[in-house]
Amino acid sequence: MLNFVLLLASARAAVCDHPLFSIIAAPPPTDDRHGVATGSGTLDGKDMLGGRFSLDSAAPFETWRAVLLQADNQDEWVPKRFGYEISDRIDREHMYLRFDIGFLANAVHVKRQLVVAVADGVVGDRFRTCWRMIDPTPFLPRIADKVSPDVAWERAATGWWELTPKPGGGVIVNYQWWAETSMVPSSLVKLGIRTTLPDLLDAFEERVIALAP
Numbered sequence: 001m002l003n004f005v006l007l008l009a010s011a012r013a014a015v016c017d018h019p020l021f022s023i024i025a026a027p028p029p030t031d032d033r034h035g036v037a038t039g040s041g042t043l044d045g046k047d048m049l050g051g052r053f054s055l056d057s058a059a060p061f062e063t064w065r066a067v068l069l070q071a072d073n074q075d076e077w078v079p080k081r082f083g084y085e086i087s088d089r090i091d092r093e094h095m096y097l098r099f100d101i102g103f104l105a106n107a108v109h110v111k112r113q114l115v116v117a118v119a120d121g122v123v124g125d126r127f128r129t130c131w132r133m134i135d136p137t138p139f140l141p142r143i144a145d146k147v148s149p150d151v152a153w154e155r156a157a158t159g160w161w162e163l164t165p166k167p168g169g170g171v172i173v174n175y176q177w178w179a180e181t182s183m184v185p186s187s188l189v190k191l192g193i194r195t196t197l198p199d200l201l202d203a204f205e206e207r208v209i210a211l212a213p
Contacts, residue, residue: 024176028054036194049186051190064173065127071118074087085100099111114154161173
């Protein structure tokens with residue numbers, strides 16, 4: 001358990017600035033308000049594949065922040081096509097997640113479950129929140145009713161959000177998702193990332209707009 005405490009303490013102190021999150025430069029939003037970039041790196045000695053996405057949103061910064069901090073109810077409103085099956089908080093700093101993501105018109109499916117440590121903080125005028133997969137073993141007695149024996153445990157994964165307020169209102173949203181490379185060719189996964197995940201940011205923005213004052 002000490003390792004998990006140290007992980008969380010480190011994440012808080014650094015406010016989600018693990019070196020992996022600096023590998024892919026932030027893509028500028030394009031004419032359709034999106035930017036997408038992919039890349040590769042390592043995490044704890046594992047080869048990782050990642051995508052970084054940006055969105056130029058006119059919605060309020062504080063509402064974006066509130067939505068991101070309510071990660072435990074995302075499975076209730078994120079469209080099912082993005083694969084959110086369960087997103088439940090175990091305690092203040094840990095969550096259990098299960099997903100079934102279909103890439104390339106559902107030609108490629110990735111089904112995984114994981115326990116993550118979560119952290120958030122402020123860097124200057126920006127807000128960051130991040131999560132990182134940890135060993136689920138200590139938490140299994142508490143999530144026995146959620147764990148699926150038919151879904152593989154993720155091997156390594158981490159994610160990161162950053163909100164930067166714009167001077168005239170609105171916010172630039174940056175999102176990263178990293179997972180260990182697998183038997184699926186990296187080129188195919190990168191194509192899936194570029195064509196599927198930008199829509200996830202739009203789904204989050206729709207939620208933000210719906211809740212904005």
